[in-house]
Amino acid sequence: MQRHEITDAQWAALRDRWPQRRGPSAKRGDRSFVNAVLWIAKTGAPWRDVPRRYGKWKTVYNRFRNWAVREGWLGVFIDCAALSENDVGGILDASIVRAHQDAAGGRGGVAQNALGRSRGGFSTKIHAAVDLDGKPLGLRVTPGQQHEATVAEELLDYVPGCVCLADGGYDADRILAAARDRGLLPVIPPSEGRKRKRRYDKKLYRLRYRVEVFFHELKRFRRIATRYDKTLGCFAAFVYIACALLWL
Numbered sequence: 001m002q003r004h005e006i007t008d009a010q011w012a013a014l015r016d017r018w019p020q021r022r023g024p025s026a027k028r029g030d031r032s033f034v035n036a037v038l039w040i041a042k043t044g045a046p047w048r049d050v051p052r053r054y055g056k057w058k059t060v061y062n063r064f065r066n067w068a069v070r071e072g073w074l075g076v077f078i079d080c081a082a083l084s085e086n087d088v089g090g091i092l093d094a095s096i097v098r099a100h101q102d103a104a105g106g107r108g109g110v111a112q113n114a115l116g117r118s119r120g121g122f123s124t125k126i127h128a129a130v131d132l133d134g135k136p137l138g139l140r141v142t143p144g145q146q147h148e149a150t151v152a153e154e155l156l157d158y159v160p161g162c163v164c165l166a167d168g169g170y171d172a173d174r175i176l177a178a179a180r181d182r183g184l185l186p187v188i189p190p191s192e193g194r195k196r197k198r199r200y201d202k203k204l205y206r207l208r209y210r211v212e213v214f215f216h217e218l219k220r221f222r223r224i225a226t227r228y229d230k231t232l233g234c235f236a237a238f239v240y241i242a243c244a245l246l247w248l
Contacts, residue, residue: 002053004042005035010248017079036060038245041238044222068237077136077240080247086131089163089184092155092170093211094127094148095219099227106230113232116143124227126218126239129155132165134210136218136243141236153178163187165208218242 006014011031018030036054040047050057067073099115099122106113115122123144129137138158140151152175156164164184166175171191179186187205190197219225221242229235 002035002051004039006031006038006245006248010245013248014076014080014244017076033060033063037064037241041221041223041241044226044228064237065234068231068233073237073240073244077139077244080244081135081137083247084131084133084135084137084160086133086135087160088132089161089165090132090137090159091130091134091208091211092128092148092152092159092164092166093130093208093215094125095215096144097124097126097219097224097227099123099144103227103230106232108231111143113230114141114143114235116145118144122227124235126215126224127151127155128211128214129158130211130214131160132207132210134214135247136214139236139239139243141232141239149175156182156184159184163204165205165211167208168192214246217246 011034014034015030032054036050037060039045039054040050047057047061050060054060098120101121104110104115104122110117110122114124116124125142125144125146125148127140127142127148129139131137137160138155140154142151148169149172152166152170152172156175156178159182162183162185164179165187168189168191171188171194176186176188185201187201189200189205218239221238223229223238224235224242227235229238
């Protein structure tokens with residue numbers, strides 16, 4: 001097995017969640033295709049550098065892009081996230097990804113492709129809901145300057161159980177109310193601007209580090225640590241691939 005390729009155990013788990021040919025009928029070509037995409041995700045190399053053992057780079061790229069457009073990678077991630085057995089609660093957080101200078105120029109413009117402008121250049125922000133083990137449950141991708149609280153209510157729908165952990169950036173009355181409406185106890189420290197401080201479970205809040213571990217593992221994929229893709233669909237597809245593999 002070459003470096004960056006999926007193991008036999010990972011492929012056995014992924015094959016049963018494969019959108020086109022499930023179970024034992026999945027052909028060797030599917031695994032080769034996944035290995036090619038994983039090689040790109042891990043190394044961050046250009047598509048033209050895909051090793052010949054995986055086939056023609058253009059064929060691999062076209063198939064990857066078509067899957068991204070049809071949200072096939074999202075479906076794989078959703079199926080893998082269904083493996084979660086942690087029904088106690090979840091954690092919300094977000095992390096910024098710097099975009100390469102060549103990432104701009106995609107069809108639809110920078111705003112439609114979730115590229116935000118800042119002093120340091122273009123950036124993208126990944127918002128995530130993970131379970132208390134640090135495994136991803138739900139994701140959103142926005143421009144880098146967009147505050148994490150803007151998509152918090154969407155991510156709350158992915159949080160299982162009865163508690164939701166988040167840092168002080170999520171301390172807003174509407175988020176607290178949305179969490180309680182979903183039967184979740186918000187474990188969120190009060191922000192500095194809040195006049196009347198709230199109590200929260202500090203012992204339980206210690207588990208919030210696990211979402212930081214998740215982002216640490218996610219950014220081991222160089223195609224995610226730095227955004228090279230012009231379109232939101234292709235970049236998000238790499239995020240879904242990486243998150244699916246974190247389950248296997």
